[in-house]
Amino acid sequence: MSLNVWKYILIILTLFGLIFLLPNITTEETWKYHIVSAIFKVQNRLQATNLSGTLQTFRNNHTFCSHLGKPLSHKEELEERKLLNSITWPQVPSGSEPLNLSQTSDPAHSLFTIVLSKKDQRWYVGDQLEVLVHLHDFQGRPKRYGGDFLLARLHSPKYKAGVAGQVLDHKNGLYSARFPLLWEGSAQVEVMMVHSSEAVAVLRRLREKLPHRVFFVSLFRRGLISETTACDTCLPQDQGPLCNYTDLRSGEPWYCYKPKKLDCDTRLDHARAGYLKNITTNSESLLFQSGVNIKVPIHANTTNTITVLQSRKENGGKKTDPVKLATSGYYYQDSWRPLGDVAMRKFDTPAAISQCLADKVVYMYGDSTVRQWYEYLVTVLPEMKEFNLHTPKKAGPLMAVDDNHNIVLNYRCHGPPIMYTTIMANELRYIANELDGLTGGPNTVVAISIWAHFSPFPGEVYIRRLRHIRTAVVRLLERAPGTVVVVRTGNPRALDRDVSLNHSDWFTLQLDIMLRAMFKGLNVMLLDAWQMCVAHHKPHDVHPPKVIVKNMVNMLLSYACRERTRKTA
Structure with a gap:
């Protein structure tokens, strides 16, 4: 055979080889597209269920997460229970779930009032300032239960001073914000509603019912063959064999689905692939509106400003201990x-x-x-x-x-x-x-x-x-x-x-x-x-x-x- 014939045969074989290998070669953009598409199929399956009640909670789903690592000791179980109890949040009363936005907390209709000093209606360095916050709904009606998430601070633009307030939920639509008075001069109260109690109820449900709403992936590669699979602290075992990357020393669990053509030891990297979408109903989405009910200030009923005088020299009044108010510090002149x-x-x-x-x-x-x-x-x-x-x-x-x-x-x-x-x-x-x-x-x-x-x-x-x-x-x-x-x-x-x-x-x-x-x-x-x-x-x-x-x-x-x-x- 002539040299030219061999050249043509070599070209044909090369083309056939490329045709065979191309399906196994995955560029970065291609693998992201395919893995995210696969994840969204799982997402759609989840969304077809009743989001408010049918998904099992992460804590009690032992079948789904039976491989989460070493069992807890009795001491660790008690500590975990105590810690979880420490973050218990007031819930919307049963049967009080609002039918529409108008029944939820509205910072624009809410207000706060500075509680006047009992003695001479003056404030001194070392005293405690208290503010009473009244939450109302979008129709201006007072709220009758708690659970709203508020932040408060006392600040002075003149002195570039500021201190965080401690918020107390009275669980009846009323809240107290307390501040230690730590500098002399003018000071302004600022109260902000981060989330309504109804929005917090949605966040609680997402944490308990949809703990895997962030998608992680890993790329596996050997030579020209690349595959990408989903990864997480916990994966459904009925979707395929798993690669176990649980840390041998700490026992921290991490798993990826095993690639179809590659071994677990060919894992190359770790990345986030996206978030689960459409995880709230239309009415729930209204609870998370920027400028409406996410981090919106609550205005004062009359005034939000006080003047703080020098600390009392006489022993007539007790000074506030900032530590008892869980105050770790404050700013003065931006320091x-x-x-x-x-x-x-x-x-x-x-x-x-x-x-x-x-x-x-x-x-x-x-x-x-x-x-x-x-x-x-x-x-x-x-x-x-x-x-x-x-x-x-x-x-x-x-x-x-x-x-x-x-x-x-x-x-x-x-x-x-x-x-x-x-x-x-x-x-x-x-x-x-x-x-x-x-x-x-x-x-x-x-x-x-x-x-x-x-x-x-x-x-x-x-x-x-x-x-x-x-x-x-x-x-x-x-x-x-x-x-x-x-x-x-x-x-x-x-x-x-x-x-x-x-x-x-x-x-x-x-x-x-x-x-x-x-x-x-x-x-x-x-x-x-x-x-x-x-x-x-x-x-x-x-x-x-x-x-x-x-x-x-x-x-x-x-x-x-x-x-x-x-x-x-």
């Missing part, structure tokens, strides 16, 4: 003033920060809200050089070094569920395991923030993760008592309808309550990001603005570089 045991120091210059962090290694673990601290320090320290590790900027790992001051900064995101970018599977780490790998000591600073990606999940999932982290923190402090550990709480964010259904501040507040309880009594600092954001005049954002981040980092540094009393023999 956070903590009311706890840690004295706030100002680190306004790179030299002051460098002096504090000299000879220290700082490990930051968690979500993007602690990555902000890493980015802030890298930006403000001119001698900090960031290594190019060729990793995603959002997920890391990230590392920066200041050779002159012997400072090392590290950031790594927490393990799944993590939602904000595609991450290589071999870079997924659990915080507990990372902590177990640290030597620790007085020159080691650990900052942890883990909350934002757990909002759509039931409380049990978050409790399990915090328990593993707490146990690892205890081990770290036992082998290296001088290690500095800071745990950042969650914070409110900007909300619209879609964000509310998966990442509402109501979810965050519940996580916040459990996190504080889990780490109570440990030798760690709980950095109160919630109050630091509620008290500030800047709009809520999942990623707080630089002025708040600076105050958070100053708190971190104040704790890391505090003067520690030496124990005498």
Whole structure:
């Protein structure tokens, strides 16, 4: 045969090979299309059911989630029950479910009144201010039950001052907001309805009945063959065989459906594929309207302003203890003033920060809200050089070094569920395991923030993760008592309808309550990001603005570089 004939045969064989391989080659856009399409088929099957009652709850669905990990000990069961009880929220009374929007809480028709001082109708530094909030519906009728989610703050634009208020639900449509008076001069009350009680009832139902409304996927690849399958903490076992990626050390469960043509060990990455859509009825959607009933201010009946005088010098009246009001601090001149045991120091210059962090290694673990601290320090320290590790900027790992001051900064995101970018599977780490790998000591600073990606999940999932982290923190402090550990709480964010259904501040507040309880009594600092954001005049954002981040980092540094009393023999 001539050379030309062989050339034609080779071309034909090559074409046949490409035709055979093309169905097995999946580009990034193609696999996303196919996997999301498959997920939406499951979504449509779920939506065909009665969303309000037929889906089993996550906690009691033992058949569906029988592989969720190690069984709890009796002590762990009691702790979990106590934590879940601590986030119990007043419910809409049975039989009082509104038929339409007009019967739900309306901030425009609601109002608040400043409760006058009993003695001389004056307020002094050290006193407590109380505000009474009256909730009404869209027809102006008073509400007769509680459960609305309110936020309150006392602030002064003149002094750039602010403090978060403590809201008490009287469960009859009335609420009290209480504030410690901490600065002299003018102060204004601000009350905001984040969600109506009826909207909270929808959020509760979504958390209990639709715990898997976020879709995760992994890409599997070997050579030119690629497949993508759904992943989660818990998957229906009747849809196909599973790949078990449960962490061997912590027992944190994670599963993916096994690819049809590839093995489980060919998993390449982890990503979020989207959210379950159309999870509320038309009438329920009206409860989540920006500018109408999501984060809308409630106006004062008469005035929202008071004047605070100098603190009383006589012993006639008792001063309010801000700690009893669970107030962790306040702003004055845009500077956070903590009311706890840690004295706030100002680190306004790179030299002051460098002096504090000299000879220290700082490990930051968690979500993007602690990555902000890493980015802030890298930006403000001119001698900090960031290594190019060729990793995603959002997920890391990230590392920066200041050779002159012997400072090392590290950031790594927490393990799944993590939602904000595609991450290589071999870079997924659990915080507990990372902590177990640290030597620790007085020159080691650990900052942890883990909350934002757990909002759509039931409380049990978050409790399990915090328990593993707490146990690892205890081990770290036992082998290296001088290690500095800071745990950042969650914070409110900007909300619209879609964000509310998966990442509402109501979810965050519940996580916040459990996190504080889990780490109570440990030798760690709980950095109160919630109050630091509620008290500030800047709009809520999942990623707080630089002025708040600076105050958070100053708190971190104040704790890391505090003067520690030496124990005498």
